[in-house]
Amino acid sequence: MKQLLFLVLIVSISFPAFSQTSYYYPPGYFGLFNNQSTSARAQGMGFTTLTKSGIENSFYNPAAIGSSKAPVQAYANYANGHSYRPDSRYYFVGGAFKLKEKISVGLSYFSYQNPDPVWTTIIAEQTFQTDFFAQRAISVLAAYEIVDGLQVGLSANMMQENAINEEKTNADFVPSLGLQYEKSMDLFKSEKLQNQRLYGAFSFYNFLFQGETNQMYQDARDFGYLPIILRLGGGYSFQLPLKSGLTAGKAYFDGGPQAVDLRLDLQFQDYLPGGPETITDHEYSTAFGVGAEAWFFDRIAVRMGYFTEKGPTGIDDDGDIWVTGNRAGFSWGYGTLIPANQLTDGKMPFDIEVNFVTGKKITSLNEKIYSHPGIFADDTFQFAFGLNLLWK
Numbered sequence: 001m002k003q004l005l006f007l008v009l010i011v012s013i014s015f016p017a018f019s020q021t022s023y024y025y026p027p028g029y030f031g032l033f034n035n036q037s038t039s040a041r042a043q044g045m046g047f048t049t050l051t052k053s054g055i056e057n058s059f060y061n062p063a064a065i066g067s068s069k070a071p072v073q074a075y076a077n078y079a080n081g082h083s084y085r086p087d088s089r090y091y092f093v094g095g096a097f098k099l100k101e102k103i104s105v106g107l108s109y110f111s112y113q114n115p116d117p118v119w120t121t122i123i124a125e126q127t128f129q130t131d132f133f134a135q136r137a138i139s140v141l142a143a144y145e146i147v148d149g150l151q152v153g154l155s156a157n158m159m160q161e162n163a164i165n166e167e168k169t170n171a172d173f174v175p176s177l178g179l180q181y182e183k184s185m186d187l188f189k190s191e192k193l194q195n196q197r198l199y200g201a202f203s204f205y206n207f208l209f210q211g212e213t214n215q216m217y218q219d220a221r222d223f224g225y226l227p228i229i230l231r232l233g234g235g236y237s238f239q240l241p242l243k244s245g246l247t248a249g250k251a252y253f254d255g256g257p258q259a260v261d262l263r264l265d266l267q268f269q270d271y272l273p274g275g276p277e278t279i280t281d282h283e284y285s286t287a288f289g290v291g292a293e294a295w296f297f298d299r300i301a302v303r304m305g306y307f308t309e310k311g312p313t314g315i316d317d318d319g320d321i322w323v324t325g326n327r328a329g330f331s332w333g334y335g336t337l338i339p340a341n342q343l344t345d346g347k348m349p350f351d352i353e354v355n356f357v358t359g360k361k362i363t364s365l366n367e368k369i370y371s372h373p374g375i376f377a378d379d380t381f382q383f384a385f386g387l388n389l390l391w392k
Helices: 002-014 039-042
Strands: 071-080 089-098 105-115 121-123 126-128 132-147 150-162 170-184 194-205 212-217 220-225 229-241 259-271 288-297 299-308 314-315 321-324 329-340 352-361 383-390
Touching: 039 071, 039 105, 039 288, 039 299, 039 329, 039 352, 039 383, 071 352, 121 212, 121 220, 170 212, 194 259
Parallel strands: none
Antiparallel strands: 071 089, 071 383, 089 105, 105 132, 121 126, 132 150, 150 170, 170 194, 194 229, 212 220, 229 259, 259 288, 288 299, 299 329, 314 321, 329 352, 352 383
């Protein structure tokens, strides 16, 4: 496999359109910020993480651990794949609990791993071979309910990149601030529309504007942009009565409402300036997502969304576009809530929510503009899995 990749790279060097510079490398810790999500549920809804509750969304908004109603939260997530890093893997685990009625604390671990990477690592124009590329973030979180429905959250994120095998090449401390607001409101006057709720959210990642990360290995040293990220989100949900003879008398559906719960979420993301003056990475990675979700009888969920993210555009000598870093496309997912507490007569103190994303990944390969090496185009399947334990 490694010999094949070297052959591809040799051919790439021979033809400028296939060179490494043809593909957009986002700014620092791209595997954590610009690729797959920590939440399979949110990823199926166009990567709309900001307004949703739970430890699984806390990397994007630390207030999320406070808006969860569960006294204890435990979550694990896995996702795979990237447009031109085909062996990429993403792992997330996290837990949180309520210290008091209004105070929640949590801890999470998010890791991006790329074994046997296609690309080499370049630091200060020096090229290093690597068999393993990894990034990780360990986050300590706290949230407080200021008034009814309004949560404020703060996280301390310890970031690290091992860009050359297991060697640490850069490390940073990045704080994050977030707000979430949820309010019951009859936005539309109708007897059929029940339990209408509005959601609003804001987060500011790296709010101290420490926009520079130092990458070092042996005698090579370079400076890069450490993302300063502003995110805004909103949402609306309601419930419609729905009766079905298929669920009547089934233990799996006992206790669930005879209704379908519908939700729509919107999210905007922008990278702000603040890094080295010679770097313009903050001009990219502006993103927008929209997602919809339907929960049937509080047991079965289906989701879909649309996501778009801005990248740079490459122009050839004739002024024609030949490659772009833009990423856009539809996402979809599904899930189920297993009422384990009810089915075991309380022996299990939690219910289990399982969510999946399966299908074609949202890619930045843009086949209509540019012909890519087959190693990047063969694997277009996206798989993500999330497991949430909801304590009663």
